[in-house]
Amino acid sequence: MRNKNLAITTALALVLGMSAGARADEPTYGVLLKTLANPFWGAMSKGIAEGGKQSGVTIFQQAAQSDQDAETQLNLCNTMLERNPKALIAAAINSSNLLPCMSSANQSNIPVVDLDANLDPAITAKAGVKIAFRIGSDNTHAGAQAADFFAEHLGKSATGPVLVIEGLPGNVTGEMRASGFKDELAKVAPGLKVVASLPGDWDANKAANVTNDTLQRNPNLVGIFACNDTMALGAVESVFADGKGGKITVVGVDGTVDGVKSIKAGRLTATVAQLPYLEGIEAVANVKKVLAGQTVPSVIHVPTLVVTEAVLTAGTDPNLQYMK
Structure with missing residues (x-):
């Protein structure tokens, strides 16, 4: 086969x-x-x-x-x-x-x-x-941008548990994104604590399962950072299925077409677009x-861009032209 x-x-x-x-x-x-x-x-x-x-x-x-x-x-x-x-x-x-x-x-x-x-x-x-x-993009910086968005969106004094969904074990891209996020989050919003950092293998279904399991142990979860949009969208499905849509901040990386559609639909909170x-x-x-x-x-x-519903609505950032 x-x-x-x-x-x-x-x-x-x-x-x-x-x-x-x-x-x-x-x-x-x-x-x-x-x-x-x-x-x-x-x-x-x-x-x-x-x-x-x-x-x-x-x-x-x-x-x-x-x-x-x-x-x-x-x-x-x-x-x-x-x-x-x-x-x-x-x-x-x-x-x-x-x-x-x-x-x-x-x-x-x-x-x-x-x-x-x-x-x-x-x-x-x-x-x-x-x-x-x-x-490529500066993957460590992309993770840090996601952390900065968490601090801006939830507030620098925000508290609560956060889940990190990593990529495939051993893949340097996912490792850099995850470490960049965790290191920056500890600096800009120390009250937001990473309670789990688990591999999602770049797979939506696995990310959804990781999210379900984490929500069972941490029902007061406030945020999820996924190292790509595919996993972020899987996490979003689990969040909405648990009745917490809009209450948990979910951020991905890549800026895919599906990720942008989800943002416009009010489901995914943001994505760090890799262009x-x-x-x-x-x-x-x-x-x-x-x-x-x-x-x-x-x-x-290559530059990266934090994409939110507000950024898409404004449509003024010149890098938006490269989002395909």
Whole structure:
């Protein structure tokens, strides 16, 4: 079944992954995402395709069916290298699964880009893998922004228990968001205490179960910070099912289409938008600079934006144009 799924995923990538209007004489960039089942990566994919158009390059995109299927992602990466792309832009599922493929890319003098800063620099350095540049939001800062919103929304003197729903264990992105939130919350609203910090595996159903269990132990819960919108939306469903909709502040990260819809519907309180569409455009543009021999920063941060119903209603923030 795994081989069948791999074949299906690869076939879909072959059909959908090439930039529209690509020419045979254009250089090809290989792009490996986690999964297109998550709206965040769907927006990233669109931004990368737009970046290909703007930079005049062909984009070949592939993705695993699940953001937990590390083995399939490695197989896709190895297959991608057989096309001899000019660059490999990869959003690894974890800090180690793609290291063999990235090492092979290094040996073939193919620049490797850490898309969305998913790799632990210490692990890549130990493995001898060279990264051309890392691009993504400052995930620690994104978590801190969520904490600042809690302090603003609930008040700096607010008290009560708070739940943190982490991502997949071992994933550096989720770890940075969670730690950024907890560290900042302790500074700006010390009366808000994190009573549980549990993995949600980027999954809405698991996040909903974590929320249910935490509400049973802490019926006076005042807030939930989830490390992505998918889990935040799962938490929201549990909160409303428990009859506490609107009474518990729920904040996610990503700024997905579904997250924004939930905010407009008065369910999700806020999201820290990561602007993956803009990140995709910038990733391709900076790869082109690298291949042209230009120097780019080793770490490129894309801005983040705290999105609330008020921000959406005002519609004046220039970064809103990149929310796809």
